[in-house]
Amino acid sequence: MSLTRMYGLFLRHFYLITRSFPRVLDLVYWPTIQITLWGFISNFFATHTTYYNNAVGVILTCAILYDFLFRTSIGFNMLFLEEIWSRNFTNLFIAPMKIGEILTSLVATALIRALIGLIPAVLLTSPLFGISILDLGIFLFFLFLSLYLFGITLGVLVSAGLLRYGPSFENIAWSTMFLLAPFGCIYYPIEILPELFQKIAYLLPLVYIFEEARNILINQTVDIQNIYNAFMWNGVYFVLSIALFYYSFNVAKKKGTLINMGE
Amino acid sequence: MKNLVEVKNIKKNYGKNEAVKGISFNIKEDEILGLLGPNGSGKTTTIGMLLGLLKPTSGEILINGQKLEGNRIEILEQINFISPYIELPKKLTVKQNLTVYGKLYKINNINERIEFLSEKLRLGGLLNSITGELSSGQKNRVSLAKALINEPKVLLLDEPTASLDPEVGDFVRSFLESYKKEKKISILLASHNMNEVTRLCKSILMMKDGIIIDKGNPDELINKHGRKNLEEVFLKLSRSKNELN
Numbered sequence: 411m412s413l414t415r416m417y418g419l420f421l422r423h424f425y426l427i428t429r430s431f432p433r434v435l436d437l438v439y440w441p442t443i444q445i446t447l448w449g450f451i452s453n454f455f456a457t458h459t460t461y462y463n464n465a466v467g468v469i470l471t472c473a474i475l476y477d478f479l480f481r482t483s484i485g486f487n488m489l490f491l492e493e494i495w496s497r498n499f500t501n502l503f504i505a506p507m508k509i510g511e512i513l514t515s516l517v518a519t520a521l522i523r524a525l526i527g528l529i530p531a532v533l534l535t536s537p538l539f540g541i542s543i544l545d546l547g548i549f550l551f552f553l554f555l556s557l558y559l560f561g562i563t564l565g566v567l568v569s570a571g572l573l574r575y576g577p578s579f580e581n582i583a584w585s586t587m588f589l590l591a592p593f594g595c596i597y598y599p600i601e602i603l604p605e606l607f608q609k610i611a612y613l614l615p616l617v618y619i620f621e622e623a624r625n626i627l628i629n630q631t632v633d634i635q636n637i638y639n640a641f642m643w644n645g646v647y648f649v650l651s652i653a654l655f656y657y658s659f660n661v662a663k664k665k666g667t668l669i670n671m672g673e
Numbered sequence: 674m675k676n677l678v679e680v681k682n683i684k685k686n687y688g689k690n691e692a693v694k695g696i697s698f699n700i701k702e703d704e705i706l707g708l709l710g711p712n713g714s715g716k717t718t719t720i721g722m723l724l725g726l727l728k729p730t731s732g733e734i735l736i737n738g739q740k741l742e743g744n745r746i747e748i749l750e751q752i753n754f755i756s757p758y759i760e761l762p763k764k765l766t767v768k769q770n771l772t773v774y775g776k777l778y779k780i781n782n783i784n785e786r787i788e789f790l791s792e793k794l795r796l797g798g799l800l801n802s803i804t805g806e807l808s809s810g811q812k813n814r815v816s817l818a819k820a821l822i823n824e825p826k827v828l829l830l831d832e833p834t835a836s837l838d839p840e841v842g843d844f845v846r847s848f849l850e851s852y853k854k855e856k857k858i859s860i861l862l863a864s865h866n867m868n869e870v871t872r873l874c875k876s877i878l879m880m881k882d883g884i885i886i887d888k889g890n891p892d893e894l895i896n897k898h899g900r901k902n903l904e905e906v907f908l909k910l911s912r913s914k915n916e917l918n
Contacts, residue, residue, distance in 0.1 A: 418776025422762060425769045429803075492762075500759040501819070504724045505777040506749035663728040666687060669721040 411514065415507050419515035423489055427523070437523055441477050441531040448473035449539040467541035468627050469597055472620055474535070474543050476596045478528050479557040479616075480587050485523035486565025487572075487583040489516045494577050503668050509659055513652070516569075517562050524561070546626050552637050553619050559644040560615050564590075566651040570658040576667050596620050615643040674701040677827050677859040678723070683732030685718050685883075692718040694883040695732065700827070700859040705849070707870040707891075708863040710880030711911045716863045719880070720829050723861065724754055737826055750778065753820040756831035760812070763805025767796060767815050770804055771822060778823035790818040794848065810841035817845065821852070828860045834869060842866075846873060867904040877903075879910050886910055 427433050452469035493499045502512070535541050543550060564586050571579040593607060594616030600608055611617040622636035662668045678700035685693040693715040700706045710716050721727035723734060725745045734741040736748045761770045768787060775783035791797050794814045799807065804815060813833070820828060833849070834842040846869060853860055864870050870877060871891045879887040879894075887894060887910060891903050898906045 412779060414779050415777050418773050421769075421776060422765070422773040425765045425773070426762060429764050429766075429769075496762045496764075497758070497760040498762050500726065500754070500756070501761065501774070502777075503726060504749060504752075504754050505774065506746045506779075507777060508746060660728070663726065666718070666721065666727055668726040669717065 411508065411511055415505075416511050416515040416518070419502075419507065419512065420519050423492070423519045423523075426492065427526075434526070437481075437527040438530050441481060441527040442534060444477050445470065445473055445531040445535060446538065449535060449541070452541075453539060467535075467539070467543075467545060468624055470535060470539060470541050471543050471546065471627060472596050472623055474528070474532060475553060475557055475620065475623060476591075476594070477531070478524055478554060479561045481524040481527050482520055482558050482561025483564040483568075483587055484584075485520040486516055486562055487568050488523070489519055490565075490569045490572055491580060491583065494572070494580075500669065509656060513566065513655065516565075520562060520565060521558060524558075546623060549622070549626060549632055549637065552641075553623055556615060556619050556637070556640040556644055559641075559648055560619075563644065563647045563651045566648075566655050570651065570655040573655070573662045573667060574658040574665075576670065590614065590616065593617070594620060599624070613643065615640040615647070618643070674703060676700065677702045677737050678861065679733075679735040680719075680723070681733040681735070683719070683722055683729040683734060685715075685722060685727060686730045692883055693722070693729075696878075696880070696883075696885050697732075698878055698885065698888075700861060702826075702859055703853060703857040704875065705853060705860040705862055705873045707874035707877040708861055708880065709865075709867075709870060709877055709907060713882075714880040715883040716880055717831070718883075720754070720831055720861070720863060723827075723829060724752070725749060750823060751825060752827040752829065753823055753825040754829045754831070755816050755820040755833055757813070757833075757835045758831070761804050761816060761819060763803070765804055766801050767804055767807075767818075768800040770815065771800075771818060774819050774822050780822060786822060787818075790821055793852075794818050795844075809836050810838060813837055813841065813845065817848070824856070826858055828858055830860060830862045830864070832864055832866075833862070834864075834866060842869070849873065867902065867907060871903050879907070881910065 449470050452467065455469055493502050532543055535543065546553065568583045568586055571582055593611040593614055595611055600611055600617055600621060603611055618636040618640035622633060625631060625633055625636065676699040680696065680698050682695045682697050683693060684695045696719065708716050708719065718727060722729050725741055725748065737751055739748055741748050771787045772783055775786060780786050791800055794817055796814060796818060799811055804812065807815065834845050837845065849860065850873060862870065862873060874891065876890050877888060877894060878885050889897065894906050895903060898909055900906045900909060
């Protein structure tokens with residue numbers, strides 16, 4: 411693995427962001443709107459329901475966590491799509507970059523993109539709603555890390571689809587998170603789901619992450635098992651996504667998708 | 674002269690469709706080989722296989738003595754490609770694009786290399802310009818600079834002067850001639866510009882329906898087919914049944 415090459419690919423996206431105000435605005439705009447909206451909804455629920463009235467920030471905190479996941483996943487996909495849209499895809503894949511270097515570089519760049527969007531939004535929550543996500547304590551780091559891993563995993567899966575099927579897979583890139591959101595139990599406990607959906611939800615790391623966030627905020631306790639389960643499922647899906655990406659790369663070389671990517 | 678490119682009986686099938694049906698050729702150092710053929714003849718597929726973007730169904734490709742299969746990264750460090758159908762990121766400046774590719778190719782002294790190429794390719798005044806705002810001729814020269822950033826031993830050119838005005842086209846052709854002579858590199862030139870091919874190439878492969886239907890130097894082919902120029906040879910071969918079946 412070459413740090414120089416990975417830095418080169420990072421630079422390509424860093425330059426792009428710094429040269430394009432609409433791109434920076436796009437990174438910051440949506441998380442801010444999302445979190446402001448959920449802040450008001452959160453306030454409403456906190457004053458009108460017994461479930462949330464002891465933990466005003468539960469919904470808002472979960473909204474921030476979900477947005478981080480969403481931004482990480484979409485951010486990774488965007489990095490890949492940018493290469494297709496700019497017709498630079500072939501240049502990238504004829505450069506002497508290992509697949510691992512491309513993925514590592516995009517993983518790091520996606521994190522920076524997600525943080526650019528999230529940090530201003532998080533800073534807003536305290537003065538606007540009197541809520542700090544830091545109430546989750548040291549476990550916030552593990553929850554973020556777990557969400558980041560899952561976001562990247564989804565990004566790698568979608569990118570594998572783009573490699574395999576070409577730009578026609580783009581619509582899937584935008585919809586993945588919406589498909590999984592109901593099973594993630596982001597704003598409600600898992601018991602709300604029908605039994606079959608609960609079984610599916612338990613196969614995803616999301617449910618453990620959001621259950622644990624609620625557990626910490628509402629019950630003021632920590633269930634390490636939830637954090638462990640989240641990382642375990644993350645590990646499984648991450649390894650599978652990387653394997654699928656390599657497989658898709660090889661299939662694309664057989665089917666010619668790489669050479670026709672810009673068309 | 675040493676063969677920098679050796680292509681040994683490569684085939685490429687897409688399902689039942691045979692895009693390339695077992696072709697072999699070599700490119701020596703300090704040689705420009707022309708690859709001609711009508712649309713759909715297998716030229717792009719062949720270039721894709723040489724770039725490692727496509728896996729041959731069978732056959733073998735060696736670049737500078739190394740098999741492409743299993744040595745993709747080492748070989749990609751030694752080759753590069755230019756085509757009007759691929760572009761550099763439009764929002765980045767010329768210098769930023771060249772810097773990015775300098776890093777991707779792990780070039781030492783990137784700034785010196787950029788300075789050298791910008792001088793050779795008349796890019797001096799364009800380095801801080803936004804790539805997407807350049808004219809076709811300027812973009813072409815920037816793409817050429819990117820393609821030379823790693824001092825490739827093998828350069829693959831797909832329609833390198835398409836859509837350029839005659840002056841810029843001539844500049845690019847002259848540059849390629851002198852660069853090849855100076856650096857002793859191998860060039861594969863796929864082009865529909867027969868004057869360009871006649872001027873640059875000592876040897877030519879004519880492809881049709883995935884096979885090489887004829888080969889030779891431009892004069893040999895013109896005499897052999899009893900035509901006045903390469904364009905007429907091209908038209909004759911494109912419209913005829915395959916000659917070397």
